[in-house]
Amino acid sequence: MAIFLSDALNQLITFDMTEEWKTSIVISESGIEQRRAKWGHVRRHVHISPRYLYGVNGDTLWDFYHARRGSYEAFSWFVPFSDAYIKELVGIGDGSTVTFNIPGKLTSARTMYEDGEENASISYSTGGTDGVDRVTFSVAPAAGAIIEISFTGYLRIWCRFANDKLNRPFFDTTVRDWGLDLIEVKVAS
Numbered sequence: 117m118a119i120f121l122s123d124a125l126n127q128l129i130t131f132d133m134t135e136e137w138k139t140s141i142v143i144s145e146s147g148i149e150q151r152r153a154k155w156g157h158v159r160r161h162v163h164i165s166p167r168y169l170y171g172v173n174g175d176t177l178w179d180f181y182h183a184r185r186g187s188y189e190a191f192s193w194f195v196p197f198s199d200a201y202i203k204e205l206v207g208i209g210d211g212s213t214v215t216f217n218i219p220g221k222l223t224s225a226r227t228m229y230e231d232g233e234e235n236a237s238i239s240y241s242t243g244g245t246d247g248v249d250r251v252t253f254s255v256a257p258a259a260g261a262i263i264e265i266s267f268t269g270y271l272r273i274w275c276r277f278a279n280d281k282l283n284r285p286f287f288d289t290t291v292r293d294w295g296l297d298l299i300e301v302k303v304a305s
Contacts, residue, residue, distance in 0.1 A: 117246050120180060120193040120275075120298075125173060127196060134161045156262065157205045157302065160273055162193070165295040174288035177296075181287075186280035190301045192246040194221065195271045203229060203264040204271070205302060209257025216251050216263060217244040223269035226251075231261050248272050275300050 121129070138154040166173075184191060204219045209230070218226075218240075228235045228251060237254040244250040249269070257263055278297035282290065 118180070118184070118189075118191040119246050120191050121177075123194075123196075125176070126194065128166060128173070129196070130165045131196075132163045132165075133195075134163075135159070136161060157203075157264075159302065160275075160300040161278075162273065162275065162298040162300075163295050164298065166291060174291065177291060178284060178287050181277060181282065184277060186282075187276045187278060187299075188280075190274055190276045192248075193273050193275055193298060195273065198222065198268060198270055200225070200266075200268045201271055202266045204266070206251065206263040206265050209259055209261035209263060211259035212256050214253045214256045216253075218249045218251055218265055218267065219272045219274070220265075220267055220269040221248050221272065223249045223265075223267040225266075225268040227266045229262075229264040229266075230257050232264075246272065273298070273300050274302075 135158045137158060140152045140154055142150045144150070166177075180191075183189075201220065206218060206228075207213075207216045221242075223240070226240060228238050230253075235253070235257075239252050239254075241250050241252065251265070275298040278299050
């Protein structure tokens with residue numbers, strides 16, 4: 117797995133994060149709406165505006181973008197400050213896996229949920245993929261069970277670049293002036 121921006125470079129950026137939900141709305145002839153949530157969890161769009169992108173930093177970002185082959189390969193990006201997050205997707209149970217990566221690092225005030233119900237028969241540790249924290253259940257969550265967590269910490273967003281087409285000669289200027297867009301990718305553990 118790859119991590120986008122080192123902690124040091126991550127501190128040199130500003131960003132906007134937009135949250136997207138997917139709802140199907142059908143309006144009958146009488147004007148009555150029927151709504152259905154198509155997504156169980158939010159999808160984030162991040163616009164990164166680097167404050168400093170000259171020389172080595174620009175080359176580092178270009179190399180990372182090129183290594184991911186544009187929007188093809190997903191990677192981890194950590195929100196550069198600690199905050200509280202509610203019912204973030206951890207994964208889907210398979211009936212045998214007991215250890216899952218939490219979508220955050222340096223987490224505290226954690227509450228785990230299995231199919232919406234609080235589950236306290238767990239333990240937490242560090243050392244997950246890309247430095248995230250992990251949770252270990254005393255009994256494996258049932259196959260198909262949705263596993264979520266509320267926590268305070270640094271959120272990891274599993275994402276990809278929004279663009280497949282960027283120009284190398286103008287990359288530094290484009291990113292410095294316009295920024296980069298990332299789109300969250302939901303994957304089950």
